[in-house]
Amino acid sequence: MNPKPLQFMEQRLDVLRSHHLYRQLRTASAGSEAWLTIEGCPILNLSSNNYLGLASHPDLKAAIAAAAIEGGGMGSSRLIAGSSEQHHLLEGRFAHFKRAESALLFTSGYTANVGVLTSLAGPDDLIFSDELNHASIIDGCRLSRACCQVYPHADVAALQALFASSVQSGHTGKRIVVTDTVFSMDGDRAPLQAIADLCRRYDAILVVDEAHATGCIGPGGRGLVAEANIQYAATISMSTLSKALGSFGAFITGPALVKEYLINVARNFIFTTALPPAVIAASLAAVNVLEQQPALVEQLQENATFFRAGLQAMGFNTLTSSTHIIPILIGDSALTLEMSGELLRNGIFAVAIRPPTVPANTARIRTSIMATHSRSDLEYALSVFERVGKRLHLL
Numbered sequence: 001m002n003p004k005p006l007q008f009m010e011q012r013l014d015v016l017r018s019h020h021l022y023r024q025l026r027t028a029s030a031g032s033e034a035w036l037t038i039e040g041c042p043i044l045n046l047s048s049n050n051y052l053g054l055a056s057h058p059d060l061k062a063a064i065a066a067a068a069i070e071g072g073g074m075g076s077s078r079l080i081a082g083s084s085e086q087h088h089l090l091e092g093r094f095a096h097f098k099r100a101e102s103a104l105l106f107t108s109g110y111t112a113n114v115g116v117l118t119s120l121a122g123p124d125d126l127i128f129s130d131e132l133n134h135a136s137i138i139d140g141c142r143l144s145r146a147c148c149q150v151y152p153h154a155d156v157a158a159l160q161a162l163f164a165s166s167v168q169s170g171h172t173g174k175r176i177v178v179t180d181t182v183f184s185m186d187g188d189r190a191p192l193q194a195i196a197d198l199c200r201r202y203d204a205i206l207v208v209d210e211a212h213a214t215g216c217i218g219p220g221g222r223g224l225v226a227e228a229n230i231q232y233a234a235t236i237s238m239s240t241l242s243k244a245l246g247s248f249g250a251f252i253t254g255p256a257l258v259k260e261y262l263i264n265v266a267r268n269f270i271f272t273t274a275l276p277p278a279v280i281a282a283s284l285a286a287v288n289v290l291e292q293q294p295a296l297v298e299q300l301q302e303n304a305t306f307f308r309a310g311l312q313a314m315g316f317n318t319l320t321s322s323t324h325i326i327p328i329l330i331g332d333s334a335l336t337l338e339m340s341g342e343l344l345r346n347g348i349f350a351v352a353i354r355p356p357t358v359p360a361n362t363a364r365i366r367t368s369i370m371a372t373h374s375r376s377d378l379e380y381a382l383s384v385f386e387r388v389g390k391r392l393h394l395l
């Protein structure tokens with residue numbers, strides 16, 4: 001029997017179970033690789049964000065091993081004694097990669113989004129946020145205490161209407177638009193050029209989350225801002241190191257003034273310990289690999305195009321995906337869980353994504369493709385999807 005003050009937790013968990021929304025940790029080894037092992041069985045991994053396979057790249061492993069001499073943690077925040085030459089070097093290398101004036105490291109993509117939004121916006125400001133933005137953006141908006149107005153997914157006309165009504169109502173504070181560039185559960189692209197045009201017209205700040213775009217799309221993997229050739233100077237961009245770059249942490253890139261401002265204002269930059277030497281070394285190695293091997297990015301998108309076309313030809317609904325994130329819409333949470341379990345029993349790891357991660361009645365299998373999947377891996381996956389889809393009467 002759990003202590004009385006904690007019993008509300010049991011009740012909440014029971015509700016989640018009854019709605020097929022209960023979550024459990026599962027043990028996997030080589031969990032970021034194209035093939036992982038669960039309970040001793042090799043399983044094809046269609047659920048990793050290690051899109052380029054860099055997490056186990058020999059250069060990253062060697063860099064981590066070489067950094068071992070510096071030991072474990074940094075022991076203090078960047079503003080105390082935790083800012084090593086390597087931190088500055090990495091920021092400079094990444095800014096160069098993104099063709100940005102500056103880059104500032106954060107300890108994760110989650111903290112970077114929260115840090116930026118809470119530093120830019122306050123109670124007098126307006127944030128316009130896409131309805132499918134990542135949870136870290138939603139939390140950043142809430143914590144900022146700004147007035148957050150959510151616009152329908154990728155709907156430029158609705159965003160324009162929000163701008164117009166803010167002018168009509170005489171809003172005098174800042175206006176900020178925040179959007180994922182590649183949406184993490186739908187795998188589609190934000191209409192970035194049109195959004196940037198609106199921001200320019202209304203003097204708004206544009207904050208973009210390139211977590212699933214950096215290293216994956218655009219010239220050399222420089223993201224959607226580069227692909228769409230966005231030239232709007234008040235653009236602030238977040239990139240994670242934890243996904244395509246196979247490491248950990250995140251960057252904010254943008255004008256040098258933004259970096260200077262965040263160093264002085266962002267509470268979750270100021271009041272947290274600096275990223276450790278091994279992470280910085282791995283990240284530096286990842287940026288080098290990415291610059292030297294842009295073909296990895298092309299391979300990733302070639303694999304994604306092949307896999308998406310195969311699913312669509314069978315009749316699966318892949319929503320508006322145009323990237324390496326390919327959802328298979330099921331709708332019902334219980335059925336989605338059943339499909340994920342059936343895929344696993346047939347050697348495919350593809351997780352069920354359910355509300356609240358996605359809107360009600362849009363539960364789906366989310367697949368993420370890697371550059372390190374071979375053509376025969378993807379053909380195998382397609383054959384299993386077809387078999388399971390037919391068995392569950394989804395096809």
Ligand SMILES: Cc1ncc(COP(=O)(O)O)c(C=O)c1O
Nearest residue numbers: 108109110134136184211240242
């Ligand atoms: C769109 C998006 N933004 C931010 C994050 C957070 O990044 P991190 O895992 O580095 O905290 C994620 C990852 O889950 C994401 O999908």
